[in-house]
Amino acid sequence: MNVIEVSELTKKFGxxxxxxxxxxxxxxxxxxxxxxxxxxxxTTAIQxxxxxxxxxxxxxxxxxxxxxxxxxxIKHNIGYMSQKxxxxxxxxxxxxxxxxxxxxxxxDKEIKExxxxxxxxxxxxxxRDTMVASLPLGWKQKLAFSIAIFHTPKIVFLDEPTGGVDPxxxxxxxxxxxxxxxxxxxxxxTTHYMDEAEYCDRxxxxxxxxxDALDTPHNLKQQSQAQNMDEVxxxxxxxxxxxx
Amino acid sequence: xxxxNAFVQKEFYHIFRDKRTLLIILGMPIVQMxxxxxxxxxxxxxxxxxxFDPSPDQxxxxxxxxxxxxxxxxxxxxxxxxxxxxxxxRQGAIDLAVIYESGFHRNIVHSGEAQIxxxxxxxxxxxxxxxxxxxxxxxxxxxxxxxxxxxxxxxINPETRMLYNPxxxxxxxxxxxxxxxxLMIICTMMTSVSIVREQEQGTMEVLLASPLKPVTVLxxxxxxxxxxxxxxxxxxxxxxxxxxxxxxRGNFLLLLFVCLLYILLSLTxxxxxxxxVKKQLDAVLVSGIGLMMPxxxxxxxxxxxxxxxxxxxxxxxxxxxxxxxxxVRKIMIEGQGIMTVLPEIGILLGMTVFLxxxxxxxxxxxxx
Numbered sequence: 001m002n003v004i005e006v007s008e009l010t011k012k013f014g015x016x017x018x019x020x021x022x023x024x025x026x027x028x029x030x031x032x033x034x035x036x037x038x039x040x041x042x043t044t045a046i047q048x049x050x051x052x053x054x055x056x057x058x059x060x061x062x063x064x065x066x067x068x069x070x071x072x073x074i075k076h077n078i079g080y081m082s083q084k085x086x087x088x089x090x091x092x093x094x095x096x097x098x099x100x101x102x103x104x105x106x107x108d109k110e111i112k113e114x115x116x117x118x119x120x121x122x123x124x125x126x127x128r129d130t131m132v133a134s135l136p137l138g139w140k141q142k143l144a145f146s147i148a149i150f151h152t153p154k155i156v157f158l159d160e161p162t163g164g165v166d167p168x169x170x171x172x173x174x175x176x177x178x179x180x181x182x183x184x185x186x187x188x189x190t191t192h193y194m195d196e197a198e199y200c201d202r203x204x205x206x207x208x209x210x211x212d213a214l215d216t217p218h219n220l221k222q223q224s225q226a227q228n229m230d231e232v233x234x235x236x237x238x239x240x241x242x243x244x
Numbered sequence: 245x246x247x248x249n250a251f252v253q254k255e256f257y258h259i260f261r262d263k264r265t266l267l268i269i270l271g272m273p274i275v276q277m278x279x280x281x282x283x284x285x286x287x288x289x290x291x292x293x294x295x296f297d298p299s300p301d302q303x304x305x306x307x308x309x310x311x312x313x314x315x316x317x318x319x320x321x322x323x324x325x326x327x328x329x330x331x332x333x334r335q336g337a338i339d340l341a342v343i344y345e346s347g348f349h350r351n352i353v354h355s356g357e358a359q360i361x362x363x364x365x366x367x368x369x370x371x372x373x374x375x376x377x378x379x380x381x382x383x384x385x386x387x388x389x390x391x392x393x394x395x396x397x398x399x400i401n402p403e404t405r406m407l408y409n410p411x412x413x414x415x416x417x418x419x420x421x422x423x424x425x426x427l428m429i430i431c432t433m434m435t436s437v438s439i440v441r442e443q444e445q446g447t448m449e450v451l452l453a454s455p456l457k458p459v460t461v462l463x464x465x466x467x468x469x470x471x472x473x474x475x476x477x478x479x480x481x482x483x484x485x486x487x488x489x490x491x492x493r494g495n496f497l498l499l500l501f502v503c504l505l506y507i508l509l510s511l512t513x514x515x516x517x518x519x520x521v522k523k524q525l526d527a528v529l530v531s532g533i534g535l536m537m538p539x540x541x542x543x544x545x546x547x548x549x550x551x552x553x554x555x556x557x558x559x560x561x562x563x564x565x566x567x568x569x570x571x572v573r574k575i576m577i578e579g580q581g582i583m584t585v586l587p588e589i590g591i592l593l594g595m596t597v598f599l600x601x602x603x604x605x606x607x608x609x610x611x612x
Contacts, residue, residue: 047449052453089445
């Protein structure tokens with residue numbers, strides 16, 4: 001079953017085509033990697049899927065809802081983690097959890113229960129009342145992700161979730177992603193770290209607004225006769241005209 | 245030494261490449277000089293005068309003619325009752341009224357004494373005092389000349405009444421002004437900064453991707469500042485009433501309504517500014533400094549608008565604070581009712597709607 005279906009999706013800003021007629025599907029429970037260099041159009045694409053911006057043309061459904069007409073329903077069924085980790089620095093850990101949980105319609109009892117469980121799971125119980133501003137970057141990242149899936153959405157969109165974090169923290173973060181996928185949440189993640197692509201079920205590579213490759217990491221490596229995803233990417237990205 | 249030079253050069257680059265701050269640093273002194281230079285005209289001119297002459301005779305017509313001839317006075321016409329005088333004062337159509345007693349000249353000839361009354365609008369105490377001083381001077385000049393011509397000494401007794409502000413308190417003048425300035429700066433600046441901060445922090449994206457409606461976000465953002473502003477209005481009014489002895493002569497509820505309307509306008513303006521700037525710093529600059537200057541100078545809170553060159557007078561029509569201050573003065577100091585402040589309310593309402601529409605259009609453009 002496809003949780004995301006996109007056909008000829010395009011976004012133009014004046015004469016500049018940020019996203020150029022992309023088409024792809026994402027299966028339920030998949031970890032789908034949306035790769036590409038900086039400026040390739042990944043963030044713009046994800047914004048269209050989340051209902052943050054309107055496509056210039058094309059069609060798409062997310063969680064079964066049309067991205068043009070059923071924006072509202074899409075938003076209830078997805079989670080989103082932005083590049084900047086999207087937490088309120090001057091709110092406490094539990095206050096951030098409660099805020100976003102409330103926005104997604106969870107009632108007080110549910111929030112209390114799930115907060116307790118989450119803090120225990122993350123070993124965060126001692127940080128319950130800490131201002132987010134005082135948390136180290138790796139912990140903010142884990143918290144932001146946990147909040148994004150707190151309301152158990154069908155799909156969670158992660159926009160460059162591991163930017164600026166050290167390799168160990170990145171690996172731990174991906175363990176959390178794998179855990180979420182195991183629980184049935186579809187993960188749509190954009191990144192420009194090619195080694196993370198190895199963790200994905202399928203991967204698409206965007207170059208200059210178009211999708212130049214879409215397959216499992218294994219197949220892509222075979223096709224490009226590459227040792228790893230990094231090499232695959234470099235072979236494709238060499239053709240890129242947009243340098244950012 | 246070149247180490248030092250390199251660093252100085254870098255600092256200059258910082259300044260010159262930040263065009264907006266540069267504009268303020270270099271432009272503000274010029275704008276201030278011009279605005280203050282031209283707007284600050286404390287001279288009292290165009291004293292609109294009405295004359296009530298129940299029994300015109302050679303003395304009264306002479307005195308009136310001298311007033312007419314004086315360049316500081318604009319005699320707008322003759323009235324025929326004290327009630328007319330009061331009406332014109334209340335409407336703000338005249339600054340001064342000259343009232344002769346009946347049989348003025350006859351009294352001078354028979355008893356050597358005559359009464360004349362000067363009633364001045366002292367909402368602006370400076371204007372009121374100067375107006376009465378000028379006209380008393382004209383009267384004294386007439387007296388002196390006549391005394392030299394005639395052998396019988398006579399005395400004209402001027403009775404002066406300062407309306408609306410008998411003790412000539414300047415607090416009456418600036419309390420409405422302060423309210424206008426503070427409410428505008430706090431509401432506009434705080435709202436615009438708050439919205440832009442979400443964008444800068446990156447949390448705006450998350451909110452947009454969530455089921456939260458944009459309208460909900462905006463209303464939630466403006467409510468705390470409305471509450472805070474209401475508290476500010478209360479503290480200003482309390483202080484001015486109990487400590488500065490400024491009266492609240494008109495309908496208190498009407499006053500609160502006007503304040504609320506103005507707060508709403510300022511919040512909407514903050515909203516509009518947030519759609520135009522990207523950084524918190526810019527929001528502060530535009531709504532704090534950018535708004536403060538015109539509001540201070542053109543709203544009539546310090547400098548009388550009537551004295552400014554026409555260009556600035558027309559510009560002041562666009563300053564919301566101007567209408568707010570006029571309405572508040574009418575209600576607080578002059579004790580006027582809702583009918584007289586209807587134009588101001590209408591204009592403030594219209595401005596709010598206009599700003600709201602602009603903000604919505606801008607936001608739609610952004611999202612598309």
